[in-house]
Amino acid sequence: MRIFLLSLASLMFLGCAKDSGTSTGNPLVALKFDSFTSTLALKTGDVGTEAVSSLKLCFKRLRFKLANTTAEDEVDFYLGDVTISNLGTDLGSINLPIGTYDRVEFDLDEDCPSTKSIQLVNSSGSFSTTDRISIRFDGTFTHTGSSDVLGMSIQQIVDSLNTVTNSSQLKAKAEGASGSF
Known part of the structure; x- marks a missing residue:
């Protein structure tokens, strides 16, 4: 009986140990915003002043x-x-299924310690909002199953935020521009 139970336990262990997935797990996609410039060109076009600081x-x-x-x-x-x-x-x-993607959207919300979805300081002042906001990035990104890095250009969104002059404009300015990848 002891041999039978030992054999049965061995069979159960071997059956449960079978691996039908990948040995490396699901590859991650690292997300990042690329560098950007934050200046407003003066009328001469030669020199800019800092806008989003x-x-x-x-x-x-x-x-x-x-x-x-x-x-x-x-x-x-x-x-x-x-x-x-x-x-x-x-x-x-993040873990991301294999595929080709043409848009990435981030939802911004006030559910943070600051209780603000966006906080901005530009050359016109300091502004913030609790509005729910979606910022969008367009392009083509093919995730093949290897660990990838997706760099997104936020320049267009920053350029739009450069022009904010009061907090009520933040949602429209952020959603009215789109980034790229």
Whole structure:
């Protein structure tokens, strides 16, 4: 009886140990905002003055849109308040199914310690909002199953935020421009 139970336990162990997945797990895609410039050109066009000197975003959700389809992959993406640097900003990594994507959208929300979805300081002053805001990036990104880095240009959005002169404009300015990758 002892041999039978030992044999049965061995068979159960071997059956459960069978690996039908990948040995490396799901590869991650590292997300980052590329560097940007933050100046407004003066009328001469030769010299610029600093416009956006501080930008902080509160990330709530992330959506990847598959190319040539209406399907999307939605991921809760809570990072808290993130200061966006003109030198580039690493945003973290996510698991993403293999595929070709043509849009990435971030939902910004006030659910952060600051209670603000966007905090901005530009040459016109300091502004913030609690509005839910979606910022969008368009391009083509093919995730092949290897660990990839997706760099996104936030320049167009920053250029739009350069022109904010009161807090009520933040949502329209942020959503009215799109970044690229």
